[in-house]
Amino acid sequence: MLAQDAVSIEKASAVLKLMGDKTRLTMLRILADHDCCVCEFVEIFQMSQPSVSQHVRKMKDIGMIKEQRRGQWIVYSLNEKFDGYSMIQSILKQLPDQDHHLEELIQKGKRVSCN
Amino acid sequence: MLAQDAVSIEKASAVLKLMGDKTRLTMLRILADHDCCVCEFVEIFQMSQPSVSQHVRKMKDIGMIKEQRRGQWIVYSLNEKFDGYSMIQSILKQLPDQDHHLEELIQKGKRVSCN
DNA sequence: TTAGTATATAGGCATATGCTTATATACGCA
DNA sequence: TGCGTATATAAGCATATGCCTATATACTAA
Numbered sequence: 393m394l395a396q397d398a399v400s401i402e403k404a405s406a407v408l409k410l411m412g413d414k415t416r417l418t419m420l421r422i423l424a425d426h427d428c429c430v431c432e433f434v435e436i437f438q439m440s441q442p443s444v445s446q447h448v449r450k451m452k453d454i455g456m457i458k459e460q461r462r463g464q465w466i467v468y469s470l471n472e473k474f475d476g477y478s479m480i481q482s483i484l485k486q487l488p489d490q491d492h493h494l495e496e497l498i499q500k501g502k503r504v505s506c507n
Numbered sequence: 508m509l510a511q512d513a514v515s516i517e518k519a520s521a522v523l524k525l526m527g528d529k530t531r532l533t534m535l536r537i538l539a540d541h542d543c544c545v546c547e548f549v550e551i552f553q554m555s556q557p558s559v560s561q562h563v564r565k566m567k568d569i570g571m572i573k574e575q576r577r578g579q580w581i582v583y584s585l586n587e588k589f590d591g592y593s594m595i596q597s598i599l600k601q602l603p604d605q606d607h608h609l610e611e612l613i614q615k616g617k618r619v620s621c622n
Numbered sequence: 623t624t625a626g627t628a629t630a631t632a633g634g635c636a637t638a639t640g641c642t643t644a645t646a647t648a649c650g651c652a
Numbered sequence: 653t654g655c656g657t658a659t660a661t662a663a664g665c666a667t668a669t670g671c672c673t674a675t676a677t678a679c680t681a682a
Contacts (some may be wrong), residue, residue, distance in 0.1 A: 398603045401533055408598070411574030413587050414520040415669080421516065430629060443671055445630055464628055464679055485521070486594050488513045528640080545659060558641055560660055579658055620635055623682100630677070634661070638669070652654090 398474050411478065415439070418493075422471070423457060424484045426494055427469040434495060435495045435502045445474050458481060465504055470503045514591050519567060522591045526598065527620050530554070533608075535585070538572060539599045541609055542584040550617045553610045571595060580619055 399407075405445045411417050415437055422436070433444045439482060443497045448468055458471040471477065514522075526532050530552055537543060537551070548559045566572045572585040586592065591592060612618045 401529060401536065401602055401605075404598070404602055405527055405529040405532045407527075408532065410522030412520055412522075412527040414516060416521065418516055419517055419519045431627085438674060439679090441629070442631080442673080446670075449630080461679085466629065479598065480527045482597050482601070483519070483594065486514055486597070487516055487519055498512075530640090546657085555642060556659070557643080557661080561640075576649085581659065599661080625653100626680085627681085630675100632675080633673090634682105635672085636658085636670095640666080641667100642663100642665080644662085644664105646659100648657100648659075650655100651672080652655105 393493070399479055403476060404479065407456065407479065410450055410454060410456065411480070413459065416451060417487070418490055419447060420480065421484050421487050422450070422457070422490045422493060423468065423470050423490060424481070425491065427460075427467045429462075429465040429467050429504050431465070432497060432502065432504055434458055514594055516525065518591060519594065522571065522594065525565055525569060525571065526595070528562070531559050531566060532602070533605055534562065535566070535571070535595065536599050537605045537608060538583065538585050539596070540604060540606065542582045544580040544582050544619050546580070547612060547619055550612060552616065555613075 400408070417484070418437075419428075419433060428496045430441060430444050430448060433439075437444065448457070452459060452468070455474045455497055456476070457468050458473075459466050460469050461467075465486065470480070494503070511594070519603050525607050526535065533552075534543075534548060545556060545563060548554075552559065563572070567574060567583070570586055570589045571591070572583050573582050574583050576582075585595070589595070609618070
């Protein structure tokens with residue numbers, strides 16, 4: 393059972409490395425509850441759009457998150473088919489939810505995705 | 508229950524950052540089953556002793572591992588009192604055991620600690 | 623087609639990281 | 653005490669990382 397779910401050290405270290413950045417970890421924790429697009433992350437982290445795009449790209453490249461175009465926006469979400477998905481989830485569920493960021497976003501009228 | 512065990516994003520990202528290095532992650536996976544000293548890691552990773560010491564130091568500084576002098580050697584082990592301990596364990600148990608490294612060590616007659 | 627918005631990519635820069643060699647410190651034992 | 657072994661620290665270097673600005677691309681809607 394454990395062996396079945398086992399992820400290689402190489403893969404795991406790559407995943408953990410990406411999760412070792414505070415910004416990305418927060419993004420992932422948010423994505424665990426809410427899909428988001430780049431412009432929402434820009435607002436939440438008060439960071440330049442290219443910086444957000446780069447963080448998102450790294451996570452997408454490795455397969456942790458997936459994208460779905462929705463009109464003008466590209467909505468990102470956790471990729472439940474990623475073979476490190478259960479590890480990611482087991483980590484994220486030990487972190488405090490980041491709903492305050494979403495609430496702030498809504499208050500500002502900047503929430504885009506609807507889920 | 509989750510909230511009780513929750514680790515801050517800051518703390519978690521610091522832990523995950525350290526775990527995001529393949530060498531350190533392997534060390535931790537080994538330590539989950541066997542205490543080890545620096546010279547054993549040097550043998551296992553075929554890496555300079557200062558490099559090993561630096562990896563170990565980072566993990567000790569943050570509190571993930573603890574040390575115990577045993578005569579000439581300093582034996583390192585996971586620190587079960589670390590407040591991210593359960594997160595670390597939940598990650599490590601999803602990784603393949605690294606017993607082959609220990610076996611090789613014993614075969615070479617380089618195993619030091621006895622547990 | 624054109625303007626506006628969302629996102630991606632390119633290039634540059636400051637800092638962080640991981641490794642090395644050289645050296646210092648700590649302990650065990652003759 | 654003095655030597656051998658184990659570990660830590662210092663300094664240097666090459667590469668990686670995360671951020672920025674500038675610019676390109678993609679889509680919507682007038």
